Amino acid sequence: MAGQVERAEGGAAPRLRPPRDICRKARWSGAVVAAVLAGAAGAQDGRVSTYEQMAPELRAMQDDDFSNPGLLWAQTGEELWAEPSGADEVACAECHGAAEEMAGVAAHYPDWDEESGQAVDLAARINLCRQRHQGAEPLERGSEALLALTTLVALQSRGQPIAPSEAPQMEAVRGQGEALYSTRMGQLNLACATCHDDLAGGRLLAAEIPQAHPTGYPQYRLEWQEMGDLDRRLRNCMVGVRAEPFAAGSQEFVALEAYLKARAVGMEMEAPAIRP
Amino acid sequence: MAVMINVPETAAPGEVVEVKIIISHPMETGFRTGSDGKLVPRNIIHELTCRYMGQEVFRAELHPAVAANPFFSFFVTAQESGEVELSWVDEAGETVTETRPIEVG
Helix, strand or coil: CCCCCCCCCCCCCCCCCCCHHHHHHHHHHHHHCCCHHHCHHHHHHHCHHHHHCCCHHHHHHHCCCCCCCCCHHHHHHHHHHHHCCCCCCEEEHHHHHHHHCCCHHHHCCEEEEEECEEEHHHHHHHHHHHHHHCCCCCCCCCCCCHHHHHHHHCCCCCCCEECCCCCCCHHHHHHHHHHHHHEECCCCCCCCCHHHHHHHCECCCEEECCCCCCCCCCECCCCCCCCCCCCHHHHHHHCCCCCCCCCCCCCHHHHHHHHHHHHCCCCCCCCCCEEE | EEEEEECCEEEECEEEEEEEEEEEEHHHCCEEEEECEEEEEECCCCEEEEECCEEEEEEEECCCCCCCCCEEEEEECCCCEEEEEEEEEEECCCCEEEEEEEEEE
């Protein structure tokens, strides 16, 4: 089997120590695809985006903006961006200018929101703007409209390195995420780390177990036939180990994302990614 | 309905160019149940056609096994400047027509 399970229950800090065969693969593919997405990062330290594990057809689908369905959501996002909304009848564009002004923003989320005194992910940040700056209702988590706006903002960071927030409060949030990541859960009693650190590169039925870098969210999964956010992906993983999933938008998911982003620091953003 | 169409803006006479189109559509199979437990009625795009220089140059008939947000790519020989017209119709009766200019010369 690919990896070795030697994690102390719950406690030990997750080490980034992918099994040897994945390192070999990264070295081998690193030379070939150094110019492509996270290839460069993979060659240096063994971290690879799931993109590297996908079939060439899926990579081609992601790379071509005219075949990547995620761009349809970005297009809807453009329309919403320019549309006056809420009691204040004001559009995102009126305060923020062109969507391109959001370059680099998604790469540092989740971030700390002073006013509410909590960590927020990108979707929650967009909803804060709706409530505070547009006098509008928050959009439902996972709704088409929120996914469209989030995709549009995330797209502006495509190709940029993940750069976790430097807000001092985020340290504790990442710590909480790290603890969750290494806590065994569900009837199968597995931690995220069991699969994504110790067994990454191995197989779970038909799927290759990825290293779980959150480089491409929101993303288009062929299985879903639509865009989905990171929460949805993490709910799938939790249901997979027969655990009760955290609620969409919960502090637990924000903390997990904050930890995953720190673990993927420097890797390239690739939203909207395609996944099987 | 979001759609992305790629027709090259310019081409040389006789050049074979690729037309790409991706349409946001659920392509509902009619076999899925909604949250109320009832079947979601089938609604798929069942026909897509492309016209160029007053002539049909491509036609596809679709059936329920096609995934959501279908993507098409096909080739057309550029002959004169004009419009490439794409239209499609789904089973809810919605017809959409989009045109893109192409300059040949």
